[in-house]
Amino acid sequence: MGSRERFALSASVFAYVEFDNTVLMLRRSNTGWHDRDFSLPAGALDGKERLEVAAARELAEETGLIVSSASFRLAHTIHVRNPDGTEWLGFFFATCKPGGEPVLIETDKHDLLAWKDKSNLPNNTIPYVRQAISRIRDGVTYSTYGWP
Secondary structure, three states: OOOOOOOOEEEEEEEEEOOOOOEEEEOOOOOOOOOOOOOOOOOOOOOOOOHHHHHHHHHHHHHOOOOHHOOOOOEEEEEEEEOOOOOOEEEEEEOOOOOOOOOOOOOOEEEEEEEEEOOOOOOOOOOHHHHHHHHHHHHOOEEEEOOO
16 A cells, blocks of 8 residues: 555634624735735744644734733634635634733734724624634634635
C-alpha cells in the first residue's frame, strides 16, 4: 500500500469578546481584502501554538487586551470554501471583556475599533463572520460557509 498525500487546511482563530450585549469588532482598512468591512480580532494560526493561545495572542496584538487563554471557550467552528475552491477552518473563541479598555493597535490593517450590538451587526460585516456570530448567539457550535 502506498501512502497518500493528506489534504491540508489552513486555520484561523477569532476572538469573540462580549460585553453588555455587544461584541468587540474591528473595521479593516488598507489591506486589499474586505477593506471597510467589520470583523473580529483574528488571524492565522502560526503553528506550534494551541488554538486558544493563538486567539489570546491575536486579541492582544490587535487590541492590547490581555486575556488568559484559559478564559477562552471554543464557541464555534466554521468550515469555509472560497470561490476559488480553497478551504479553511475558522475557530471562534469567546470570552467576556477583561479589565482595561481596548485600543486600536494595528492601524495599518484597521481604522476603527468599536463595541457593536451583537444582535444588530453592521451591514458591512464580513459574511462568514456574521454567520458565525449568529450561530454563537444561537448556541450552534459548527457551520459551513460557501459550500454548494
